[in-house]
Amino acid sequence: MKLFPIRGGIHPDYHKELSGECAIETLPLPTRLYLPVQQHIGAPAEILVSEGETVKKGQLIARRQGQISAPHHAPTSGTVIAVTEVPAPHPSGLSQLTVVLEPDGHDEWVTTLPEPIADPFAVPAEVLAERVADCGIVGMGGATFPSAVKLQLGIRHRIDTLLINGAECEPYLTCDDRLMREHADEIIDGARIMAYALGAGRIVIGIEENKPQAIAAITVAATAFPQLEIAALPVKYPMGSERHLTLAITGLETPARKLTADLGVVVHNVATARAVYQAVRFGRPLITRVVTVSGEGIRTPKNIEAPIGTQVNDLIAFCGGFAQRPERIIQGGPMMGTPLPNLDVPVVKGTSGILALTAAEINDRPSDPxxxxxxxxxxxxxxxxxxxxxxxxxxxxxxxxxxxxxxxxxxxxxxxxxxxxxxxxxxxxxxxxxxxxxxxxxxxxxxxxxxxxxxxxxxxxxxxxxxxxxxxxxxxxxxxxxx
Amino acid sequence: MSQAATATISGPFAHNTNTVQRTMFTVVLALSPATLFNLYLFGWPSIFLFAVTIGACLATEAISLLLAGRPLWRTLTDGSAILTGWLLAMTLPPWAPWWIGVLGAVIAIPLSKQAFGGLGQNLFNPAMVARVALLVSFPVVMTAWIAPHPLFSDHSPSVQQSVAITFGGEMPDGVTAATALGYVKTELSRGVPVAESLTEYGRDTTLTYTPDLMDLATGYKPGSLGETSAVLILLGGLYLMRRRIITWHIPVTVLGTLFVMGTIFNLVDSSRFAPGLFHVFSGAAFLGAFFIATDYVTSPVSEKGQIIFGIGVGLLTWVIRTFAGYPEGMAFAVLLMNSVTPIIDQYTRPRLFGRTRKGEPLPIKVSP
Structure with a gap:
């Protein structure tokens, strides 16, 4: 398809080969899970459980407060052993209110999960947005904006295009690449559901050309649906920025201080599309996510599907620990990610990567004039x-x-x-x-x-x-x- | 700005491998072929002057840093003082006495760079300030061009003779020669049409040395210590472009403007105006276009700004060569354009994403 040029951009060393060929592995249940009330942009969720209470997998443990907020669910069954302040995955190392869950090992689902929606294209759009809100889905590319709010943009704006962001332009990260390769059908189903909810007639999935297998998998999965187009994007950072992706694919430049929705375009990440698929088709809340654990400091880099709340420590141990002394541990990609204060902080809904970077990889040095x-x-x-x-x-x-x-x-x-x-x-x-x-x-x-x-x-x-x-x-x- | 704000916690946690030092030494490497050729062409006196000039630049930089209480080693090894000295030496008459190099260094480093706040802070190109100050102050010494005296050739001065030339100021008889630009200018002032003096330049038996056309292209001709070989300078310039240290914008516009102005006016009146190709292949045109005008610190930052800057340098060089008292105008042109660089920068900022040129948010446009 015809693409539009974007100004500037850089070509960093991508290091995607470290984890690109590693199929997604499921993390064995950790011994503790830490679920902060604020894993999203907006108001923190309100905790519904107290110390000593037993919870089932998928049970609502914190409900959303206000329009821009997201609820949180128990990633497995077990006992709430504390509701307390725990350091958050933020460079400040400041604490926030967190539910500490001790898994019982049974991984038993709650019986009150929402009903699967058999034909999502036959229900009103509000029902779908409500389902996405109830399942605690937020933008999984890292922005963590509540997805339901973005799905309701169709009410006040005329939305004609849904862009699915599979650019994954940050170096090292391969979680979206693997999701597209391994779960292309689910991503496409989720994308179609979102497009229906938005009233968008056109869906474009944008993927950078350095992920040929993802492009191939998505292309195969998309053949049945003529409304779906695939944009093979030039490899250039920051192609995955919402406004730049919109410009590259639609040729529309979002005015300053406006939203892409003002132009009739909504952008969602591929992982978010898959979460929507799971929420709508199975009533499954967002309780796991795929995290790329990589960097020269990691012994065996991997793409791991981990429960939300897993400590970074547990992820790194699952990857064989450190190969070299890392200079910094980064949450997200090296370009826009944040350094972590320590390894005891949990994986949250927006954690796309955990990188253990050596001094040589960061290549920092004192400034010159x-x-x-x-x-x-x-x-x-x-x-x-x-x-x-x-x-x-x-x-x-x-x-x-x-x-x-x-x-x-x-x-x-x-x-x-x-x-x-x-x-x-x-x-x-x-x-x-x-x-x-x-x-x-x-x-x-x-x-x-x-x-x-x-x-x-x-x-x-x-x-x-x-x-x-x-x-x-x-x-x-x-x-x-x-x- | 508070102390806490400077403790680096913001990303990115990745960085490309380029450094200031690497940039400077890449430029030095690019200058090397043309420099080596000219050191060979002008022999030991030019080698002495070259060494003295760079040494003096390093020494004055070190003294300045000590006086200012700044870190010595890190700045001395960033390559900027060496590059300034190198470029200055390349614009000096090859057999000029040692004190020209030392005085040039004093003007270039402490007065034109450190006095403004050090690397990156100076408005004017330090090497060009030094060259122009020397030219204005010592016009005779600074225009004493010599015929090629290649090393190991019969008429190349020995080491002892060279010491006398550079450090004793004893210029031997019968070694000087006119540059093509200088010759044409002088002849024109005597009423000889340009076209005639151009053909005469190659044949004038009163000159000690006259290059033929081939010599003009390869650089086997009189001129400044590093400027004579357009071919080798072009080679270095292309290398810098390939390494992405410079872009085409300044060199192409400088040489292009010089060529276009020369050609147009030559077509109008060939008795008064030299042809475009003559302008491009004479004097410091190539050196200036690829290595002097492209100096990061004193040229505009945006590509559009660099185009305007390059056209300005080319135009002013042609104007000075044609109408002013000096046969060569590259250094003056660069300095004049340096002074307008901040203004060019201000008017050539890129358009902000999502905004009009005036900074207002774009009007909302929806897809068809």
Whole structure:
């Protein structure tokens, strides 16, 4: 199919060969599972179980709170041994409320699972969105936005195209590649269900050309459905970015501060499509996910289907432990992933990869001065001038940086990757975005305070006027006094 | 910016293998064929001057770093001072005395680079500032071109003679020669039409040395220490493009503009204006286009900006060569365009994704 060019982009070392040929293996049940209440963008879920309670596999243990939220389910049967604060898989290492589950080994399903929907194309779209919401499905490419909310975009927008993101442009990660090779039928069924729910007539599955077997498997599975198209995408990072994928496949450029849905396009990840298939066809909640465990630091890299809540430790042990001392453990891909504070944190719904990277792989070194080579300008897929942005931020000129497009940066990391001076450009941008958000909060607080003070002053004045009027009723003859 | 913000926790946790040092030494490698050829062509005095200039650049860089209290070794070995010295040496008359190299280094490194804040901070190309300052201050020494005296040939000066030339300032008689650009300029000022002086340049028996057409192309001709061989400089330039250190934008536009301006005006009046090919293959055109104008620090960062910059350099070089008092204008042209680089950068920023050129969000367009 005809594709549209995207600006810039880089060609990092992909290292996909480390785990690309490893079929998905199922992890034996760990001895403990840790289920944080917040595994998604939006409001944290509200815990429904307490210490000592026994739960079955698939049982709801935390319900969603509010529109943008997701519930969580027990990945296996067992006993809740604690509901407590546990370090979250986040670089801060901050804790969050977590249900600690001790599996009983029976792996017994709950009897109250939602009924399978035999013909999803005969039920109203809302029923499907509700099912996806009830099963706790979030964007599994790493963004973890509640999928049901995206499925309801068809209500307020006219959606004509569903894009299934199988680009997997992050180095090392092969979980989506393996899913496409091994479960192409399920992905396509899930995609068709989502397209139906959205009212989208066209489905395009975008896969980078470095995954020929995935393209072949999806092509075979898609032959029966003429509404499905397959886009073999050029290998280029960040092809998998939602806006860039949309541009490459449809030629539509999403306006700043708008959604792809405003253009009639919704993007879902392949793993999300498969989760939707399982939720709709079997009533199965999202309780496992495929994780790529890789990097030169891992003895035997693998693609593992693991229960949500598995500790990173357990995954690494299943891969034979460390081959070399890793410099960092990363959750997600090396470009946009986050470093983990330790190995005791759990796999969550958005964990696409656990990478043990050696110092040589990361190839970090102290920064040199910027020599204005312009590489960052020429590779930026968002059209930014990172060299100038960084100069503004270094002088705390956040307003100037905003004018140059700071908030249009998607933090893809290409500029930092390419910089010969090893300047941590993305770090500057993240710092500046954080500082801007803090300023914004401060500003709103000030305005709120000002409004309150003004309201108070006005009230005091009104009261004073009333008192004065009450004291001197004769001062204004003719009864013209107003309260 | 607070301390906490500089502790690296943001990604990416992958990086390409390029470094500042590797970039600098790749450029040095690319310069090597042309340099070696010219050191051979001009013999021991040019080798001494070359060594003195680079040594002086390293020494002044070290002194500057010590005075500024900056890390010494890391900066000295980043290759930037060596490259500046190398480029400066390549633009000097090959038998110039040692103090020209030392003075050039003082102007290039402490005054043109470190005074602005070190690597990456200077507005003007340090080697070109040094060359122009020397040319304006010492016009006679800086235009003492010599005929080729290849090493191991009969008339090549011995090591002792060369020491006297470089360190004693004893220029022997009968070795100087005019460059083609200089010859044409001088003749034109005497009223000799360009077309005539061009044919004469190869035959004028009053000159000690006159190259033929073949010599002009290969570089067996008088000129600056490193600029004579267009072919070898082109080779180095192509290597830099292949290694993706530079792109075509600046070299092609510099040489293209020079060629187009030369050709057009030559067609209009061939008695006053030299042809395009003559401009392209004379003086520092190739060296400037591939190695001087492409200096990262002092040229625009975007490809569009580089095209504008290159056209400017080509145009100004032609204007200076044609209408100004100096026969060669590359260094002046580069410096003039350096001064407008920040403005070019400002007006050639790429369009932001999802926004119009003016920075407004794009209007919503839906698929048909």
């Amino acid at each position: 910027c020599i204005r080579c312009g590489s960052c300008v020429n590779i930026c897929a968002c059209g930014l001038t990172p060299v100038e942005l960084a100069a503004r931020i270094r002088h705390d000129d956040l307003e100037g940086a905003t004018k140059l497009g700071l908030l249009d940066c998607v933090s893809c990391g290409s500029c930092s990757w390419v910089c010969p001076s090893h300047i941590p450009l993305v770090h500057y941008f993240n710092y500046a975005k954080g500082a801007l958000a803090a300023q914004d909060r401060e500003q709103r607080k000030l305005e709120r305070t000002k409004t309150l003070v003004e309201a108070n002053t006005a009230r005091q004045e009104r009261l004073a006027a009333q008192r004065a009027a009450a004291r001197k009723p004769k001062a204004a003859p003719g009864g013209e006094v107003s309260a």
